[in-house]
Amino acid sequence: MSYTSSTMPELPEVETIKHELSPQIVGRSFTSVIVFDCKIMSGISTAELRRQLIGQAVCGIARRGKYLLFNLSGGQSLVMHLRMTGTLLLNPEALDRHVRAVFGFSNGVQLAFQDQRRLGLIRLVEDAEAVTAKLGPEPLDQSFTPRLLAELLKKRHIPVKAALLDQSIIAGIGNMYADEALFAARIHPLRKADALSTREIATLCHAIRHILRTAIAAEGASVNTYVTPQGHLGSAQFHFKVAHKLGDPCPGCGRPIMRIPVRGRGSYFCPCCQPITS
DNA sequence: CTTGGGACCTGGCTGC
DNA sequence: TGCAGCCAGGTCCCAA
Numbered sequence: 001m002s003y004t005s006s007t008m009p010e011l012p013e014v015e016t017i018k019h020e021l022s023p024q025i026v027g028r029s030f031t032s033v034i035v036f037d038c039k040i041m042s043g044i045s046t047a048e049l050r051r052q053l054i055g056q057a058v059c060g061i062a063r064r065g066k067y068l069l070f071n072l073s074g075g076q077s078l079v080m081h082l083r084m085t086g087t088l089l090l091n092p093e094a095l096d097r098h099v100r101a102v103f104g105f106s107n108g109v110q111l112a113f114q115d116q117r118r119l120g121l122i123r124l125v126e127d128a129e130a131v132t133a134k135l136g137p138e139p140l141d142q143s144f145t146p147r148l149l150a151e152l153l154k155k156r157h158i159p160v161k162a163a164l165l166d167q168s169i170i171a172g173i174g175n176m177y178a179d180e181a182l183f184a185a186r187i188h189p190l191r192k193a194d195a196l197s198t199r200e201i202a203t204l205c206h207a208i209r210h211i212l213r214t215a216i217a218a219e220g221a222s223v224n225t226y227v228t229p230q231g232h233l234g235s236a237q238f239h240f241k242v243a244h245k246l247g248d249p250c251p252g253c254g255r256p257i258m259r260i261p262v263r264g265r266g267s268y269f270c271p272c273c274q275p276i277t278s
Numbered sequence: 279c280t281t282g283g284g285a286c287c288t289g290g291c292t293g294c
Numbered sequence: 295t296g297c298a299g300c301c302a303g304g305t306c307c308c309a310a
Binding site: 085116156158 | 279280281282283286287288289
């Protein structure tokens with residue numbers, strides 16, 4: 001079976017990027033800003049971006065959902081979202097034609113924002129909270145308990161898969177990890193969120209956390225475009241049981257993995273291990 | 279509140 | 295071999 005679509009950065013990939021960038025960039029200040037594709041920047045000219053960034057230090061790099069937040073010494077934040085095909089690369093040897101912007105730092109480090117499909121975003125904001133306020137809770141926080149998940153899902157009469165993908169309900173889960181979590185919890189993606197039992201929600205909660213933690217330990221999933229800023233391939237895709245595995249035997253029962261659209265998104269699951277009724 | 283659709287975007291794939 | 299057209303999906307936006 002071959003992978004038919006690209007992985008996009010979800011929570012584990014963005015967390016890995018944060019982890020690799022922090023020791024290189026935190027405490028350093030911007031010395032240069034080059035923008036090759038101004039579409040990536042939202043609402044600010046290159047000249048203005050340069051004027052505001054150069055000389056500012058990066059106090060810290062944080063992740064919220066799938067957003068990467070560079071907190072700056074002047075109080076602003078440089079917010080990046082990689083969307084589908086965005087990657088951040090440290091000190092690239094050559095600039096691919098998909099590189100949209102390059103930031104230089106006081107220690108000589110160069111950071112390239114590369115994005116084949118040009119859906120990624122970079123924004124300079126006064127307050128990162130303005131961007132992240134709409135996001136639901138972080139699934140890896142201690143506070144993300146079965147009780148909280150039950151609270152989030154109980155009024156949602158939508159497919160549970162759609163609920164997991166809704167960033168205002170839970171932040172950071174994308175298509176691949178939603179499928180993996182639902183398989184691990186043996187829940188059909190079309191089950192209504194408000195119809196899950198307490199036991200199913202508890203299982204799903206633990207599955208989400210386990211899947212994400214395992215993927216972070218594997219430095220994310222490299223199915224197509226994703227690489228870490230140091231250029232490593234992630235290996236989380238080797239742990240996948242259903243995501244992007246149409247027709248492969250289910251690791252649970254051996255029957256073929258199926259794919260159905262849920263809210264227009266390809267959803268991989270095992271009809272035998274994840275029955276619609278239960 | 280929900281669903282459904284389109285828009286954005288481009289490379290890879292399919293089918294003729 | 296060439297080319298048109300479809301598809302992938304994170305997020306936003308609009309209509310019903």
